[in-house]
Amino acid sequence: MPHIQLNESLPGIRALLAFSPHTAAPLGALANTLLRSDNGLTPAERELIGAYVSSLNDCFYCQHSHAAIASCYLSNNTELVNQVISNYHTAPVSGKLKALLCIAGKVQQSGRNVLPADIDNARAAGATEHDIHDTVLIAALFCLFNRYVDGLATVAPTDMNSYRQRAKQVAAMGYGSHVYTSQQP
């Protein structure tokens, strides 16, 4: 049961966004700008980073929500998504993405854990300044979302199909207030 009184028909972060619309607006705008951009990293790669960090933070709702959104962008290749989350080193993704996932994993522990060698590795694998910036900010943003969702004990649906349905909605329409004002898929 959530720690505060929330709309019971809304799962996870959606209930928190509805509880506090004045903070929901910049959070939605930030997610849209950072996760939907295809400048450098693709939206699929951005969602993979979000799902990976959420798994490290053990946040069931965010991990499964963003894994499902990444799958949507990857023609439903859930196997690839699961490989990245369980062991990205052996997943069939680019060396650049692996180096960025390494940075994201360091950020999940502490910003201070990111070392110059991690940045050098990412650059050597072809990452740009913006790729590195976006990776650090995505990892940091999921450290926010994961804590917000679990710190208030929001409801994480156990029907795994519901994650796929909500993912289709986000893949089609992006982030924003519609995720808590429109009918839940």
Next chain:
Amino acid sequence: MAYIQVPDHVPGIRSLVLFSPETGKHLYDLAQALLRGNSILSAAEKELIAAYVSNRNNCLFCMSSHAAAARCLYGDAAAVVDQVLDNMTQASISEKLKALLHIAGQTQQSGLAVTENDIQFARKSGATDEEIHDAVLISATFSMFNRYVDGLNSFTPTDPAEYVPMGIRMAEKGYVPPTAPVAQ
């Protein structure tokens, strides 16, 4: 030196926002809504929670700047800021604020570390749903800002005097994104 090419001599988050103004605008809007929006908690209390969490994350830039803002906003009671950073349980603040700082500290470790007992304790000392929500979201938000600032190794002044004018600006003007420095 920062890991990416940001303007020289611009400290902390301000340098990152100049590098990426499109995300920076939303980050500043979030800080403004969360730390200055209408709420039961005062702006001083919210800045204090931000400084407390940043201290636990060892983020010197965020801790120093938000502590400076909290000292300005607390005015004559500014001493409580350093008391909280030194040992929150012994500080001259209300039991309610201690309970909310405790929840913020648990959230800083992991959202999953916040227990039903932590929440009950806060309620018994008078905290409402809104205040509990705000304590968790402020802690979560600074768990982001601290990682962003340190993860890119942004410039962190070490002289405490440099944070005094920052605190005054944050207390008086709130969160306004920086604009690009004029080329010399």
